[in-house]
Amino acid sequence: MTRVLLTIGLLTSIFCSFACVQKGGNATTGNTGDTIKVGVYADLTGQTSSFGQSTKNGVELAVEEINAAGGVNGKKIELIVEDDQGRPEQAKTVVSKLISQDKVQAIIGEVASTNSLAAAPVAQDAKIPMITPSSTNPKVTEVGDYISRVCFIDPFQGSVMAKFAANTLKAKTAAILGDVNSDYSKGLTQFFEEEFTRLGGKIVAKEAYTQSDPDFKGQLTKIRNLNPDVIYVPGYYGQVGIIAKQARELGMNMPLMGGDGWDSPELWKLGGDALKNTYISNHYSAENPAPEIQNFVKAYTAKFGVSPDSLAALAYDAAKVLADAIKRAGGTDSVKLKDAINATKNFAGVTGSITLDAQRNAVKPAVVLELDPAAGKFKFKETIAPEGAATSTTAAANTNASGANVANTSATNMNATAVSNANATTNSNTATTNATR
Amino acid sequence: MDTFVQQLINGLTIGSIYALIALGYTMVYGILRLINFAHGDIYMVGAYAGFMLAVALGFASEPSAFGFVVTLVGAMAIAGVIGMAIERFAYRPVRKYSKMTTLITAIGMSLLIEYLFVFFFSGTPRSFPQLLPNENITLFGNATISTSQILIFVVSILLMVLLQYIIFKTKIGKAMRAVSFNINSAKLMGINTDFVIAFTFALGSALAAAAGVLTAQYNPKIEPLMGIMTGLKAFVAAVLGGIGNVPGAVLGGLLIGAAETLVVGYGGYIGIPSTYRDAVAFAILILVLLIRPAGLLGSNVQEKV
Numbered sequence: 001m002t003r004v005l006l007t008i009g010l011l012t013s014i015f016c017s018f019a020c021v022q023k024g025g026n027a028t029t030g031n032t033g034d035t036i037k038v039g040v041y042a043d044l045t046g047q048t049s050s051f052g053q054s055t056k057n058g059v060e061l062a063v064e065e066i067n068a069a070g071g072v073n074g075k076k077i078e079l080i081v082e083d084d085q086g087r088p089e090q091a092k093t094v095v096s097k098l099i100s101q102d103k104v105q106a107i108i109g110e111v112a113s114t115n116s117l118a119a120a121p122v123a124q125d126a127k128i129p130m131i132t133p134s135s136t137n138p139k140v141t142e143v144g145d146y147i148s149r150v151c152f153i154d155p156f157q158g159s160v161m162a163k164f165a166a167n168t169l170k171a172k173t174a175a176i177l178g179d180v181n182s183d184y185s186k187g188l189t190q191f192f193e194e195e196f197t198r199l200g201g202k203i204v205a206k207e208a209y210t211q212s213d214p215d216f217k218g219q220l221t222k223i224r225n226l227n228p229d230v231i232y233v234p235g236y237y238g239q240v241g242i243i244a245k246q247a248r249e250l251g252m253n254m255p256l257m258g259g260d261g262w263d264s265p266e267l268w269k270l271g272g273d274a275l276k277n278t279y280i281s282n283h284y285s286a287e288n289p290a291p292e293i294q295n296f297v298k299a300y301t302a303k304f305g306v307s308p309d310s311l312a313a314l315a316y317d318a319a320k321v322l323a324d325a326i327k328r329a330g331g332t333d334s335v336k337l338k339d340a341i342n343a344t345k346n347f348a349g350v351t352g353s354i355t356l357d358a359q360r361n362a363v364k365p366a367v368v369l370e371l372d373p374a375a376g377k378f379k380f381k382e383t384i385a386p387e388g389a390a391t392s393t394t395a396a397a398n399t400n401a402s403g404a405n406v407a408n409t410s411a412t413n414m415n416a417t418a419v420s421n422a423n424a425t426t427n428s429n430t431a432t433t434n435a436t437r
Numbered sequence: 438m439d440t441f442v443q444q445l446i447n448g449l450t451i452g453s454i455y456a457l458i459a460l461g462y463t464m465v466y467g468i469l470r471l472i473n474f475a476h477g478d479i480y481m482v483g484a485y486a487g488f489m490l491a492v493a494l495g496f497a498s499e500p501s502a503f504g505f506v507v508t509l510v511g512a513m514a515i516a517g518v519i520g521m522a523i524e525r526f527a528y529r530p531v532r533k534y535s536k537m538t539t540l541i542t543a544i545g546m547s548l549l550i551e552y553l554f555v556f557f558f559s560g561t562p563r564s565f566p567q568l569l570p571n572e573n574i575t576l577f578g579n580a581t582i583s584t585s586q587i588l589i590f591v592v593s594i595l596l597m598v599l600l601q602y603i604i605f606k607t608k609i610g611k612a613m614r615a616v617s618f619n620i621n622s623a624k625l626m627g628i629n630t631d632f633v634i635a636f637t638f639a640l641g642s643a644l645a646a647a648a649g650v651l652t653a654q655y656n657p658k659i660e661p662l663m664g665i666m667t668g669l670k671a672f673v674a675a676v677l678g679g680i681g682n683v684p685g686a687v688l689g690g691l692l693i694g695a696a697e698t699l700v701v702g703y704g705g706y707i708g709i710p711s712t713y714r715d716a717v718a719f720a721i722l723i724l725v726l727l728i729r730p731a732g733l734l735g736s737n738v739q740e741k742v
Contacts, residue, residue, distance in 0.1 A: 045555055214451055221444055249571070266562065
């Protein structure tokens, strides 16, 4: 009997760990004929819900501005927002619902690459254009020609931090601690490793965790023994704050580095002082004094009471890019709309000038931000622009050595082959940045 | 050497948490032969109860030992009452049916608690305030222990001693042992079994809540689904030690915690990547079921089917 009960217990435990609960979404408004319906799916209540909330806010602000200016081609945009709870299977379900039930004409979402990857085939099969504001894994847009994004991709984001580690922090060795269940984290791990090795660095350890791990000291203790110059933690804010805290508890005071997944107001509460000496790559800096960025920051703060993180900025840009494409396509015919989105060129967004390349990825520079836990702020450190296709290592090194150019985020030459350090002559952000050393 | 000691400290910290939760599984199983799958979620409820108490009473802003004790005891009391309520309204009405019915009720209860919390508090991780100042103490070489880890050890040992006292030295403890031995005979001897069962749930839930608050001092991220994996591992710990056996649950918890952390630390040398951490606990469960279903300390009683 004991054996039977315990076997049932084992089976149940397996069931429980995969169990999920379906939950209906909430359509914001009823069905009217004279609107353009745009579906948004995001994680509003799950583990990464700060991402979803920012995305929803960003899109809402953009749509409000567009509708206030008379809409697109005389039609107002109507948003239908669905919650996917941060689960890939749920993302797929709500996108199916948006397409078949709500008959949306375009979709904006998700943040986490794993969720976008789950939902993208649904949009592709139904031939409904989907713009992901902030999924950076390259596989997302490889799903098909109806899927595009307004952010840079992980090969670039991973290489940015590798360059920053090797050139600015002068690191020779690095350890990586990644999230094993996240496509985002796996992508960043791979590209960081490639670039860091190419620049002559050595990866001394590659460890992984899962989001439900109760602590990270096991992995961290192992890394501590190898004493790397930096640790790269490409994860999401719910875990990385604790990782930083536990690393510092173990007496590991080397710089920690991460990606845009760290960007959340919750991070400060979880990590606290342990976030000193940490750096992340991100899409934009809210401190950038360019007027279009400051106007956006002001409007967003007035409406939602918080400063916009990069996910809000990207969502805002995604909605604006979509509206622009609908205008150029002269309507919402799905083939024309898709072509118009994919032809987006030099669109002036708050996260920089957006041009979609042949793989429907936005090519734009990244910023490196330093975390300042005392002020609860990300401080601008430097801008790193993407390399041209045929760039050699030496060319990059030379431009860098000469201290050259590429101004700030909002006005950057797309094909620049340079890493520009934040110094007084090249960057208009310096008023705030130089103090961060 | 210091690395090994460090990993052992890390493992035993987590192990103490598993042990506290496993006690609740094992006591309920001992008395009702029920695997209370909602127990892992009580751990989460305890953490949230502590979180809300600490914020409401203002302990979040100024850390103090007093604030910590009030939060801990308060969370244990709240979780104890919730545990009793779950027993009274979910399990007692179906107790007269087959054990399978109660088991499935327990799974339903677990999902209900999880998603009620998602509904009311949203799934976003929250940060539990630091109630006691956290410092690191260097033992030797590179081996360090933080005060939050010491806190986990000390409080869990105190609670385990207290539990042992309740079970073996008090009247209600005697009644619990009697009900566990044979519920029908106990009833015939005039023991109020319903009360004893309710008390057992309260006791187990309070221990789980203590685990929740202690974990939150060590890893301040709390979210509504945090009880699933931790609860399952504590269940494995209870089975490993011998389900129904109180010292077994403690031993099982410490072993699972240590095994997990050592796999992360040294698994690489024998070809097991650190991501197999969760698999370790379940591999142990399968092995126990195959080799010694009664567990390490459990007595192998032949049951007539």
